[in-house]
Amino acid sequence: MIEYFPSNYVWNLSVNIALATGAHSGEVDEVCRQLLEASQRTDDSSSEAFFCAWRDLGDRLVGLAQEDLAAGRTLSAGTKLGRAAVYYMTGERMTHPTYTPRKEVYQKGLDSFARHLELAQVNCQRVEVAYCGTTLAGLFVAGRNHQAGPRPCVVLANGLDSFKEMIYGSGIQQALAKRGISSIVVDQPGTGEALRLKGLTAIVESEIWAGAVIDYLKLRDDIDTDHIGMCAWSLGGYYAPRAVAMEKRFKLCVAWGANFNWGELQHRRMAREGKQPVPHYWDHVQWVWGQNGLDEFMTFAQNITLAPVIDKITVPFLVVHGEADRQIPREYAVQQYEGAVNSPKRELKFFTHNEGGVEHCSADNMTNVRDYIADWIAETFIEMECEGLRT
DSSP, X not given: OOOSOTTOHHHHHHHHHHHHTTOOHHHHHHHHHTTTTGGGXXXXXXXXXXXXXXXXXXXXXXXXXXXXXXXXXXXXXXXHHHHHHHHHHHHHTTSOTTOTHHHHHHHHHHHHHHHHHHHHTOSOEEEEEEETTEEEEEEEEOOOOSSOSOEEEEEEEOOSSOOHHHHHHTTHHHHHHHTTOEEEEEOOTTSHHHHHTTOOOOOSOHHHHHHHHHHHHHXXXXXXXXXXXXXXXXXXXXXXXXXXXXXXXXXXXXXESOOSBHHHHHXXXXXXXXXXSSTTHHHHHHHXXXXXXHHHHHHHHTTOBSTTTGGXXXXXXXXXXXXXXXXXXXXXXXXXXXXXXXXXXXXXXXXXXXXXXXXXXXXXOHXXXXXXXXXXXXXXXXXXXXSSOOO
């Protein structure tokens, strides 16, 4: 993993995720060099410096895109706006929930990404999924195939603090599309637009919102609704297995980073690092889960575990995990795999230094892990006699 900041793992992880989801190395290098001193501070001033540097880079890219548009270069403008969205969202997600400037920058990220889709002419469509009297924002990518007819589909979801745009930027949807598989990624409750614009906090019962996505897909005539899978990363390594265990319309599951007992992990973190492991971490998780106070959150967090439901997974199940993941212990990946005793096809894949992808959610090399996941999904759907797919 590229590590500009020797004493700040969280910033290093964010930088690598940005690079893996659409950032440009030269632009990122410029930002990181100016943040070396700030990275050593432990108060909110460091997060605000991080925020401002990435925001300013986003603004610069928007300005360059406007120059392209003035010259009639719409494709180039679209490409720059895609990177601007990455930069805005990279800065926004590292600040305190009450930091007022983040609201404007998050909206800039959404606007830049929407304009990117319009101008760059990519295979991606914004959609709205009906959910509990409102909607969840999603990005739909159609599977590419010479044969006519509905395509199998994968539902993708965020972790604790990622965005649908980041998952799209990882290339997983495009990798699936090349194999003939459609996909939809949503900002589920507790993430992205659902949390920031609609106040929808995370819920333990991920099958509720995941089921709503299936309901949406059933309304489309281009989806083979008998063959829908689910894949999610980081905390999504809890959300996806939980949803698939309880929502039997799913036909396969991938945990992109195991997360067997996230609630227990919070108690371990408190014991190890205390009330300030990184700036405003505990405030952030309370915001995500809609809890008022640290004691309330710690009690609530005990419910965020797959232990009661893991044996209810009755479909093919893949767990991928970096062998050097610094956030989620290897033991949770083993427990997740070993607990899925009723899966007819289960696999636990640890990525090694030889392969890359050893860090949390393969932040150091998403490409190899992403392609492994896409191949496994395609091969599994082929085993289910889905036609027209390839690896």
